[in-house]
Amino acid sequence: MVNYPEYPAAPESIVRANIDRLNFYYSGNIHVLKNVNIPIYDRKTVAILGAPGSGRTTLLKCFNRMHDLAPGNRYEGAIWLQDGSNLIGTQVDPIDVRMRIGMVFDRPNPLPKSIYDNVAYGLKLRGEKDRNCLNDRVEQALSDADLWDEVKDRLNHLAAKLSIGQQQQLCIARALATEPEIILFDEPTSVLGPIDTAKIEESIYKLKGQVTILISTHSMQQAARLSDYTAFIEMGELIEFDRTAKMFAEPNQQQTRDYISGKFG
Numbered sequence: 604m605v606n607y608p609e610y611p612a613a614p615e616s617i618v619r620a621n622i623d624r625l626n627f628y629y630s631g632n633i634h635v636l637k638n639v640n641i642p643i644y645d646r647k648t649v650a651i652l653g654a655p656g657s658g659r660t661t662l663l664k665c666f667n668r669m670h671d672l673a674p675g676n677r678y679e680g681a682i683w684l685q686d687g688s689n690l691i692g693t694q695v696d697p698i699d700v701r702m703r704i705g706m707v708f709d710r711p712n713p714l715p716k717s718i719y720d721n722v723a724y725g726l727k728l729r730g731e732k733d734r735n736c737l738n739d740r741v742e743q744a745l746s747d748a749d750l751w752d753e754v755k756d757r758l759n760h761l762a763a764k765l766s767i768g769q770q771q772q773l774c775i776a777r778a779l780a781t782e783p784e785i786i787l788f789d790e791p792t793s794v795l796g797p798i799d800t801a802k803i804e805e806s807i808y809k810l811k812g813q814v815t816i817l818i819s820t821h822s823m824q825q826a827a828r829l830s831d832y833t834a835f836i837e838m839g840e841l842i843e844f845d846r847t848a849k850m851f852a853e854p855n856q857q858q859t860r861d862y863i864s865g866k867f868g
């Protein structure tokens with residue numbers, strides 16, 4: 604297991620996003636998320652823990668409005684941001700949201716472009732044309748994702764040529780490049796071997812304190828290693844939300860206790 608160093612604490616009191624009585628329905632009536640309330644503290648990492656099918660991906664996709672892409676999907680409630688806007692409100696532009704909220708998926712999904720163009724993609728979409736600015740942001744994002752040294756001499760190579768672990772690091776760099784308010788990780792190591800998993804976890808760990816992170820996992824070990832807070836979800840309902848250390852040592856709810864002790868999941 605990787606031995607992570609202590610990291611500087613971020614102020615707790617700022618709520619970056621507030622999930623407020625969130626309900627979500629697929630195709631109009633398949634009720635998957637049920638009245639979920641979770642505060643997301645600024646520059647903290649929240650693990651969304653739960654068994655397969657519990658609604659973790661569904662919850663993350665509310666944050667970047669991915670559900671809007673399929674007709675009939677429906678949100679109720681709110682995800683409030685600091686500026687008072689509701690992320691899932693009709694007045695918020697889903698395209699704009701995807702710039703503000705980055706997402707890294709379970710399977711690395713680089714674009715069929717060069718390493719450089721993958722990272723610069725969101726910035727260019729936003730209208731950034733200044734070559735020096737693009738170069739700086741690409742270098743910074745690749746450095747923050749721990750990939751710069753490995754790729755700096757081949758930025759114009761196709762991203763598909765990278766190993767699968769490097770592709771996932773590239774996806775992290777792509778998500779970081781637009782300096783998003785929140786980054787969502789949906790089981791980011793589930794298709795990776797142990798060495799790549801350790802590397803990705805280390806990269807995510809290094810982002811702690813710098814960016815607000817939500818990470819979906821079914822692994823208690825991963826939640827324990829990476830998160831400050833854990834939200835435990837079962838069948839689309841929030842069972843418990845607490846500091847990770849507290850929840851794993853002394854869960855309040857029987858369902859959490861059962862999951863942690865391995866009776867379920």
Ligand SMILES: Nc1ncnc2c1ncn2[C@@H]1O[C@H](COP(=O)(O)OP(=O)(O)OP(=O)(O)O)[C@@H](O)[C@H]1O
Pocket residue numbers: 629630633635653654655656657658659660661662
């Ligand atoms: N497009 C969809 N249409 C209808 N139901 C869906 C759709 N996508 C997911 N579901 C259902 O919503 C529930 C939650 O699924 P979700 O993918 O969010 O779970 P999860 O916790 O991410 O689990 P896993 O990643 O292990 O599948 C499941 O019952 C799933 O079958």
Ligand SMILES: [Mg+2]
Pocket residue numbers: 659660661789
């Ligand atoms: Mg999922």
